[in-house]
Amino acid sequence: xxxxxxxxxxxxxxxxxxTGGVGGGSLFTxxxxxxxFTIGGGYAMIPLIExxxxxxxxxxSREELLDLMAVAQSCPGIFAVNIAIFIGYxxxxxxxxxxxxxxxxxxxxLIILAIALFFRQFQDNVxxxxxxxxxxxxVVALIAAPTFKMAKTAKIGWTNxxxxxxxxxxxxxxxxxxxxxxxxxxxxxxxxxxxxxLAPDSSQKDEGSxxxxxxxxxxxxx
Amino acid sequence: xxYVQLFYTFFLxxxFGFGGGYAMISMIQxxxxxxxHWMSMGEFTDIVAVSQMTPGPIGINSATYVGYTSVVxxxxxxxxxxxxxxxxxxxxxxxxFILMLLISKFLMxxxxxxxxxxxxxxxxxAVVGLLAAACLLLMTPENFSTPSESPWQFWISIAIFxxxxxxxxxxxxxxxxxxxxxxxxxxxxx
Numbered sequence: 001x002x003x004x005x006x007x008x009x010x011x012x013x014x015x016x017x018x019t020g021g022v023g024g025g026s027l028f029t030x031x032x033x034x035x036x037f038t039i040g041g042g043y044a045m046i047p048l049i050e051x052x053x054x055x056x057x058x059x060x061s062r063e064e065l066l067d068l069m070a071v072a073q074s075c076p077g078i079f080a081v082n083i084a085i086f087i088g089y090x091x092x093x094x095x096x097x098x099x100x101x102x103x104x105x106x107x108x109x110l111i112i113l114a115i116a117l118f119f120r121q122f123q124d125n126v127x128x129x130x131x132x133x134x135x136x137x138x139v140v141a142l143i144a145a146p147t148f149k150m151a152k153t154a155k156i157g158w159t160n161x162x163x164x165x166x167x168x169x170x171x172x173x174x175x176x177x178x179x180x181x182x183x184x185x186x187x188x189x190x191x192x193x194x195x196x197x198l199a200p201d202s203s204q205k206d207e208g209s210x211x212x213x214x215x216x217x218x219x220x221x222x
Numbered sequence: 223x224x225y226v227q228l229f230y231t232f233f234l235x236x237x238f239g240f241g242g243g244y245a246m247i248s249m250i251q252x253x254x255x256x257x258x259h260w261m262s263m264g265e266f267t268d269i270v271a272v273s274q275m276t277p278g279p280i281g282i283n284s285a286t287y288v289g290y291t292s293v294v295x296x297x298x299x300x301x302x303x304x305x306x307x308x309x310x311x312x313x314x315x316x317x318x319f320i321l322m323l324l325i326s327k328f329l330m331x332x333x334x335x336x337x338x339x340x341x342x343x344x345x346x347x348a349v350v351g352l353l354a355a356a357c358l359l360l361m362t363p364e365n366f367s368t369p370s371e372s373p374w375q376f377w378i379s380i381a382i383f384x385x386x387x388x389x390x391x392x393x394x395x396x397x398x399x400x401x402x403x404x405x406x407x408x409x410x411x412x
Contacts, residue, residue, distance in 0.1 A: 033398070035278050035279075036277050037398045037401055038277055038278055038279065039275075039276075039277050039401070040360070041279070041280055042279055042280075043353065043356040045279075046353065047390070047397045048397050048398065051396055051397050066345075066346045066349050066350075067329075067345065067346065069349045069352070069353075070342070070345040070348070070349045071325060071329065072322075073352065075318055075321055075322055075325065076236065076238060076239055076240050076318055076321065077236050077237075077239060077281075077314075077315070077317060077318025078236075078239070078246070078279045078281040078282060078314070078315070078318065079279070080278075080279040080282075081279060081281075081315055081319075082318055082322050085318070085322040085323065086322055086325075089323060089327075090330065094323065097319070097322075097326075101315065101319060104279075105282050105311060105315065107277055107278055108276070108278025108282040108286060109278075109282070109286050109307065109311055111276050111277060111283075112272070112273075112276060112278075112286040112287050112290075112307070113286065113304060113307055115272055115276065115287075116290045116307075122272055122275070122276075123268065123271045123272050123275060127409060128275065130409045130412050131405040131408045131409050132275055132405075132408065133412040134378075134382060134404040134405050134407045134408020134409070134411070135401060135405050135408060136360075136364075136365040136366075136379070137365060137366055137379040137380070137383040137386070137404075138383070138386045138400060138401055138404035139360070139365075139401070140357060140361060140366075140383060141382070141383045141384075142386060142390065142397050142400070142401070143353065143356055143357045144357045144387060145391055146353065147350060147354050148391070150350050150353060151350050153346070154349070155346075156350060160347050161347075163344075163347035163348055163351060164347050164350040164351030164354060165351065166351070167347075167348045167351025167352065167355065168351040168352070168354040168355040168358060171351070171352065171359070172355045172358040178352050178355070179240055181348050181351065181352065182345060182349075182352075184348075185344040185347070186344055186345050188344040189340045189341040189342065189343045189345060190337060190340055190341050190344070192340055192344070193336060193337055193340030193341070
């Protein structure tokens with residue numbers, strides 16, 4: 001199987017800029033490839049989605065991916081599958097969600113069955129172990145890379161940089177579940193929305209990017 | 223009947239499995255090993271190891287493997303085990319499939335509602351923090367080794383880490399190509 005030749009056949013077709021033209025088959029093969037190379041947990045899927053779906057196919061924007069990650073994280077179930085469901089649904093409705101989910105799951109399913117049936121000593125194999133010693137540090141770097149681009153997309157500046165820093169610190173040092181970080185951040189955003197709607201002046205209509213940075217800052221008291 | 227039990231168990235795990243693959247694994251262990259005695263703790267540990275090493279989400283991998291092993295341990299033939307895999311995998315995905323469809327529909331409809339916009343203004347920076355945390359949590363001796371334990375593996379790992387960052391950030395290389403290349407480096411050098 002050669003990923004490069006397959007890649008040409010899918011990306012060779014002219015993709016309409018409107019998402020209405022995305023075929024179910026294209027959704028399936030894209031997520032099949034992503035599922036096949038997601039090694040080391042759901043977050044390892046992010047760099048692959050970023051490269052394939054945001055940058056190359058432009059099915060969703062980087063900002064949408066950020067929003068989607070927050071939603072997928074706060075939903076029960078498997079993070080990577082939740083992301084596949086949303087993207088499939090957005091592009092092709094329920095049928096699209098089915099295709100992307102199936103594509104995302106099928107590689108795991110087939111590989112695990114092959115191991116269970118024919119290759120029980122998989123985890124003791126010397127070559128497999130060696131390959132994984134090379135893959136693991138690579139996966140960590142692959143997850144680190146989109147963090148910086150996402151920071152730009154999330155419009156992180158001096159006023160709101162404390163949110164990701166505090167969130168990462170709580171999760172990393174104190175083992176706080178990411179869900180609580182998401183819930184707190186969402187509540188904070190909601191509270192601020194309430195606050196500015198109570199403000200007497202009419203400036204709430206034209207709140208642009210400068211105000212939204214302030215808004216994030218004023219979450220702090222909660 | 224074991225298929226019904228498998229379906230029910232994994233449906234519940236999919237419904238209440240918050241917090242990613244590892245949180246799910248402890249739920250699966252509680253149900254499959256402690257509650258139902260479908261397999262021994264040793265067998266389950268092997269399944270977790272394989273699930274972490276193979277491509278795909280850890281939750282899907284372990285559901286597929288547990289479904290197969292449970293049925294075969296109960297005296298089923300191989301094809302019955304495959305059916306067990308399909309049952310467990312389908313069941314673990316079903317709750318989030320339904321929930322995510324509802325949420326997607328809601329979000330696409332109210333995307334521009336001021337409340338939704340404000341909530342996401344708070345969420346976006348937090349998600350960047352989650353990504354950073356995921357990265358920090360993976361910087362372990364298990365993934366990188368240590369200078370005292372194996373200096374060779376440690377420095378090669380650091381080199382792989384730095385080169386991957388450069389390849390992705392500066393040269394915009396495809397992550398899949400980088401992964402395959404690093405696997406080859408591992409086979410040759412580690």
